Amino acid sequence: MKLLEGKPVAARINDNLKKEIEEMKLKPVLASIQVGENAGAEAYAKSQKKAAQNLGIEYKFHKLDQATKARELIDFIQDLNQDKGISGIILQMPLPAHIDYKKMSSFILPEKDVEGMHPANAGKIVFGKAKILPCTPAAVMELLKETGIDLYGKETVIIGHSEIVGKPLSLLLLEKFATVTVCHIGTFAAGKLEEHTGRAEILIVAVGKAGLIKGEWVRQGAVVIDVGINRVEGKIVGDVGFEEAAKRASLITPVPGGVGPLTVTMLMRNVVEAAKGLK
Numbered sequence: 001m002k003l004l005e006g007k008p009v010a011a012r013i014n015d016n017l018k019k020e021i022e023e024m025k026l027k028p029v030l031a032s033i034q035v036g037e038n039a040g041a042e043a044y045a046k047s048q049k050k051a052a053q054n055l056g057i058e059y060k061f062h063k064l065d066q067a068t069k070a071r072e073l074i075d076f077i078q079d080l081n082q083d084k085g086i087s088g089i090i091l092q093m094p095l096p097a098h099i100d101y102k103k104m105s106s107f108i109l110p111e112k113d114v115e116g117m118h119p120a121n122a123g124k125i126v127f128g129k130a131k132i133l134p135c136t137p138a139a140v141m142e143l144l145k146e147t148g149i150d151l152y153g154k155e156t157v158i159i160g161h162s163e164i165v166g167k168p169l170s171l172l173l174l175e176k177f178a179t180v181t182v183c184h185i186g187t188f189a190a191g192k193l194e195e196h197t198g199r200a201e202i203l204i205v206a207v208g209k210a211g212l213i214k215g216e217w218v219r220q221g222a223v224v225i226d227v228g229i230n231r232v233e234g235k236i237v238g239d240v241g242f243e244e245a246a247k248r249a250s251l252i253t254p255v256p257g258g259v260g261p262l263t264v265t266m267l268m269r270n271v272v273e274a275a276k277g278l279k
């Protein structure tokens with residue numbers, strides 16, 4: 001077994017991005033919007049700011065009042081859409097309960113949607129034409145690229161079918177002609193998770209339930225990518241029983257240190273792509 005770590009891959013992509021940004025006349029600018037107080041959103045924004053600044057991307061943080069109305073947030077987003085000095089816009093999650101995140105994020109101009117979640121960008125994935133990819137699926141694809149494995153015809157099983165991970169990832173894998181099975185809560189209810197994981201040459205798990213996938217369920221020699229992030233007794237763990245899975249897998253991501261470090265790098269790559277597109 002070898003560890004499939006995100007940091008070295010992220011470092012390499014960051015080096016290239018840094019060079020690319022150095023050569024850009026107009027430096028990319030990422031506008032970040034947080035509404036109200038939220039420790040999680042704040043921590044996330046902080047790590048984005050650090051990543052951006054390390055690369056030479058300007059990070060403009062806007063904190064709006066908790067009582068901001070949906071209409072006011074839309075106006076704020078539309079001002080940023082019009083602002084030629086802004087390359088990308090990110091809306092921090094979660095928003096206060098009275099504002100619908102999905103609805104709000106669809107007001108971000110697709111060209112500035114650096115999370116790749118605008119319906120227009122999500123739709124482009126179907127046609128294999130997306131330049132801006134959702135960050136976590138893009139991170140998984142980079143890790144798979146790192147393995148050097150040819151995805152053509154590979155039995156690939158994704159556990160989790162969310163809009164931000166499983167669904168777009170399934171399309172990116174299909175684009176590479178992997179044979180893709182997507183499992184979810186219904187598969188669990190049918191008692192069939194083990195059956196599917198047992199076939200997977202590549203297993204990707206994005207659920208958010210510690211230890212959901214038992215190590216014994218992993219196929220001998222499989223590549224295992226654990227996207228899950230769970231806090232258990234003060235420690236961060238993934239969704240896969242790591243110890244046992246590591247005995248069977250040929251490559252496995254650690255949690256933390258696998259997909260996570262690459263996700264923010266993919267966001268920065270999207271900011272650079274957006275800046276290039278707006279020139």
Ligand code: NAD
Nearest residue numbers: 136160161162165184185188206207208227228229260263
């Ligand atoms: P989500 O809650 O939106 O979706 C969860 C998915 O898991 C759904 O498809 C659901 O059907 C499925 N599911 C739930 N219980 C199940 C079960 N018992 N068996 C099989 N499937 C089950 O979650 P999400 O936003 O996609 O996030 C998933 C996990 O990935 C979370 O732990 C999240 O923190 C993590 N995550 C990590 C990164 C990263 O950068 N590393 C990024 C995004 C999400």
